[in-house]
Structure formats: C-alpha cells, structure tokens
Amino acid sequence: SADMSRVNFITYETLQEDPQNQILGFTHIGDFKGITTAHVSCWNPTEFLRMMKWGEQSVPMRHKEVHLVNVPSAVKYVIEASKSITSKKMRDRLQVHVTVQDLCKKVDTACLPKELGGQIPMVDMIESWKQELAAKRNTLLALDNMKILSDRSIISRNGTDRNNNNSGTTPGLETMTGNFRKLEVD
Secondary structure, eight states: OHHHHHHHHHHHHHHTTSHHHHHHOEEEEEEOTTOOHHHHTTSOHHHHHHHHHHHHHTSOSOEEEEEEESOOHHHHHHHHHHHTTSOHHHHHHEEEESSHHHHHHHSOGGGSBGGGTSSBOHHHHHHHHHHHHHHTHHHHHHHHTOOOSOOTTOOOTTSBOTTSOBOOOOTTTSOOOSOOSOOOOO
C-alpha cells in the first residue's frame, strides 16, 4: 500500500507543477477492472480511510470529480465506508458507474484511454507519462528535500492541533481556512 500511495502522490506532485492544472483542478477516473481480493488485501481499512482523508484535506489540489468504473461488490463496501469520512462536497462529486458506457456519458472520451472508449491506447498513455516523469525527475527529487519549519499553526478541521489540543486561537489571528483564487494584501 505504501508503494501504491507513493505512485499516486508522485503523479499528483507532477501534475500540480502545471499552473493550468492548479487553476482548473482534476477529474479522477478509476478503472477497477481486474481487481482481485489480493489487490484489496494490500490495504487494511484504516490505511485506506486515512489515504482518502489525506487526499481530500492535505493535498493542495482541486478535486473536481471522481469517477469509478468496473467496481467489484467488495470494493463498493469500502467506497461506502470512505464516504463517511469525506466532506459532503466530495461525496457529491463521487460517481460510481456500472458500465463503461455510463462513464462515457459523464466524461469527455478524449481524456480516456482507448480501452475505456477514448482514442489513445493505454500503453501509449503510460509511455508518454513515463517520459514526462523522467523529464521532471529533478523537480520531484527536490520536493522530497522540503521540510516544514514549524507546525505551530497547523490545525485540523475540528480546531485541534496535531497533539489534539484545542487551538484556542482567535480565528484569523494565526490561521486562515478556505480556498483563495486571488488574495490581495495591501
């Protein structure tokens, strides 16, 4: 599960380097075709739920939509459990499609691989992505060297710091919450 998580975060870190992606956000598409019990057992429920929560709350990206297709019944239970810890906004953006045709009605097929109704074969998309990752290798490695200098102002949504203490701060004094497309300061 750690390797799968790392691959996802490398993908997101690379995509977030593009200012257009930062502005427009991301539509996630997950194809679960071929998923077996062995794949599901790589994750324990706590790890999966933690990954979902971190993905929503800690990764600085705009999640526009999440589309899942070919979802086995065992995975549907995990998805339902994950909905309980995500925001209403994310729950509303999550769509599970029964068929690929249903997915194609909701997503521009130009973005999909040939195997899901698009034009470009998945193998070509993967090769193109490998080349892009190789070109951005140094940037990705530099991100690993970044450090948080202080976690003093990091608080959770429930108003507690990382030690579970009530932050006790006046809103806006040490922290700001929300999304800002444009922030002007005099």
